[in-house]
Amino acid sequence: MAIIVFLIFVIFVIGLSLYLGNKAKTSSGYYAAGGQIHWGVNGIAFAGDYLSAASFLGICGMIATVGYDGFLYSIGFLAGWIVALFVVAEPLKRLGKYTFTDAVDANYNSRGIKLAAAVSTLVVSLCYLIPQMVGAGVLVEPLLGLPHAWGVIMVGAIVITIVATAGMASTTYVQFLKGALLIIFSTVLVAAVVIRGISTQPDHGGKHDFYSYKTLTAEKSGNDLIVSEPGYVVLGQTEIKGGLLFVKLAHDGKQTWWLAAETAGALTLKETQSTVSNAKGKWINGAPASVENQLRQVGNLEQIRGQRDAKTGSLSLFGFLSAIADKETVVRTWKTAAFADGADKVTIYYPKNVSGDRFMRPGQKFKVEGTLLERLDFLSLMLALFLGTAALPHILIRYYTVPSPASARKSTIVAIAAIGFFYILTLFMGLGAMANGVINPLDSNMSAPLLARSFGQLLFAIISAIAFATVLGTVSGLIVAASGAVAHDLFDRYLKIKMDDRQKVRAGKISAFVIGGIAIMLGILFKGMNVSFLVGLAFAVAASANLPAILMLLFWKRTTAKGIAASIVVGIVASLALIAFSPELYTLYGRNPLDAPIPFNNPGIVSIPLSFITLVLVSLMTSHNRNAKTS
Amino acid sequence: MLHQPAVPVGKDPAVPYKMRLGIWMFICYSLFYAGFVAVNLINPLAMSAIVFAKLNLATVYGFALIVVALIEALVYDGLCRRKEAHFEKVEKQSNKINSKKGRE
8 A cells, every 4th residue: 555655656756757757957057946936825835845755754754763852853844944034035035036146146246155055055955854864764665675775775865866857947847746644644633633633552443462571579688689580590681881781681581671770679670662772683672683673662651640550532632732741641751771791782771761841841852950161062052953944955045946035925924834734743743653653673764654544545655755856856956956066166167167048058967867866875874863953954054154154245345255154154164173082973974973073963052153253253363355356 | 247147137226225124124133132142141031931822931931033034025025016116107197208208
């Protein structure tokens, strides 16, 4: 079923691209869809462009695992549109032709700006492409049963076909279609979630047996532990950083890991999930790994409003949220720990109960009650999300597809309405995934499609196909933006390679092939990282590199070409350097995050002001040259 | 203009008004957004307080940030349209007068 729906969608999209290919023979047609897209269509296409894998897969997955902290991305991503509407939309439409570089260079004709802005477009587009491709790989695994890498390659190939056939025209209609379908079917999914209600033992409407994790009692005897229940033998204990104690038990011929916890003087052992790898193979929860024996999906409510065995039945929208946010509701979240046990490489997925009111306010991921640095990290994220949207090249180029500045404004308002509505839905979908126990402990990104599967194969097939389309639409937009940077900004404007209109379109198509290939490689390399987190970093790079240039160009008359070029370069270098040495990236490198020289994950709080300061200082230092030239 | 737009853009006398209005509305929203960030940093526990329809402050403020963005956008569009219509009317009138004068 899922495969059929998916194939129908892909065939339709490619057919549409081939049909529209005739309209993309000129560079205006290829890069800006001839500037004749209706503002209503463009507004929904904006939503299609913007509601990427990060919004649908990443945010829902993050809300499912860390609660309200995931919703912070929804808030920040939407708030960024205010900057786009009030400050950037109309002036940019008046200034530019095809690319971000056109707009910032409009009044200067500077080679420095052309080079810096083109490189910035490429860097931001690639940073944004990584999470989309990771999302593609994540989707294809359960949908088509293919490995992650094949998913990435497949998306890359389809997107290159879409972009290379009809550029911005096909990209716009794919995004329009996908944006509309995403919003409609997410609404259906949310309706299904609240009609089902919540339960402490989610059974997916009777289709699934809820797995109850056991708790054993134990006693200390010197350094040894003795389990009270018969049949369990203690094989070993491992204490990890942070003081967590894991106990290895043998029972029924299986070796499993349990989390030791002292509550009210009594020692309890809580059942966990585990993967153990060594030279002989891989074991999951004590049995050899196989297609049948995989990690169980997790997430549930241990108590609802203080009731241990409760089922609410249908709820109102607000009733659903208030039931989860109740002080006496207990959410079972899952954490990960990894360590070596002799020759065994052990990864434990252990439960941690959190009260509903804590889960439904910031603090699970972003430590707003933590140290000064942790609070600054939160501030930095919120700043980058707010300022990043209006600096994303694939969003900015969409302003060139409409006929007038007023259309640019109106399409932004349609986008805000559609995107805002969708982001409200993400809170329900994320919490629904948690409450229905459909979180994959290995990869939270699949939470929304797996939530749909809990309602049946048809909804799963449709939601997965839409999620796949989500990736296709956004990746298409990014590749159009990046190919424009290479073919139009670098080859045509910077290197001044003489090309007629047909050759310009050809250069754009060849660039799309090359960038698509790079995106495929990066998508395979970054497998397993939360896509929202990665997009948050792309926002930080965009806000640092591009936004100071756009804002100062529009609102500070003393801005010079050298100031703009310098601020873009400083913004890119500073944000990328801060990310490269951050704790999260150290984890990706397989190193201890505590050894990272930069103590926070989100660079915006340093790199955005640094880029602004650079622009002001360099402009002040070089403004006399400009004045001299003018006089 | 060295990189002319993909489609020709006409003269718009409402531009200074729209830019001023945009900046003021941007400042208003930024303050509202900053308030959300500040409450989280200064008094994060306040986000658990039930404030409306059994929903906590975090949920209500989060939804409000989304809804207010749309309301501000619609107000901005309405004011911009009014100004554009005003200038269009003025232009039509002056064209009428000019053509009348031309005939005379």
